Amino acid sequence: MSAFDSLASLDLHRIWDGVHVRVVDGERVTLGVVELDANSVVPEHSHDPEQLGMCLAGSLVFRVADEKRELGPGDTWSIPSNVPHEVHVGPDGAVVIDAFAPPRKDWNEAPRADAREPRWPSP
16 A cells, blocks of 8 residues: 555545535544535534644535634634534635544545545645
8 A cells, every 4th residue: 555645546534515525534534625515504513533724626615613704725723622613614615734633534424425626736
């Protein structure tokens, strides 16, 4: 198994309607490149892994606990373990990168979506 791969070669998994991820797993961390359709919603949820992320493209309104903020490319977030959060995606969709520690093994069990070219980086 190689230490290197391309984003386009990673399986695309459906997490929620309009929310898909390509996953890179390490022993102690999961990295996900998440593609969010225009006007989609990541419903309120929480999880044990701590989450760090950054918006790469598009826009979203992100709520972590009681704090809400509109985010665009270059904006980041930090979500402690088991803190509720949700996302409302803007009219152009978005692509974000998320890191989780410990790893998000549940994403590997999510249904696979039809293969397509990654939305980021843009051609």
